[in-house]
Amino acid sequence: MNNxxxxxxxxxxxxxxxxWWGELTDDDLEKVNGKLDKLLGLLQEKYGYTRQQAEEELEKRTK
Known part of the structure; x- marks a missing residue:
């Protein structure tokens, strides 16, 4: 998915x-503010995903 x-x-x-990702708080999601890179970064931080894993998780859930 592109930006x-x-x-x-x-x-x-x-x-x-x-x-989908219960560890993300309302504050976390507010900070994302529609920015793909910020969501991917949060997934990496909270779940220990690599960048590629975060992208794959998002892609499979938004198909």
Whole structure:
């Protein structure tokens, strides 16, 4: 998913992201503010994913 598409879908994805990745707090999601790189960074930080793993997780959940 590219950044423009992600930004456009962020409001829809935000609620789902909290369900998919329960360790992400409302504050975390507020900081993401529709920025793909920030979400991927949070997934790396909270879950120990590599960048590629974070991208794959997001991709499989948003198909």
């Amino acid at each position: 423009d598409i992600f930004e456009g879908k962020w409001k829809q994805l935000r609620g789902q992201a909290k369900i």
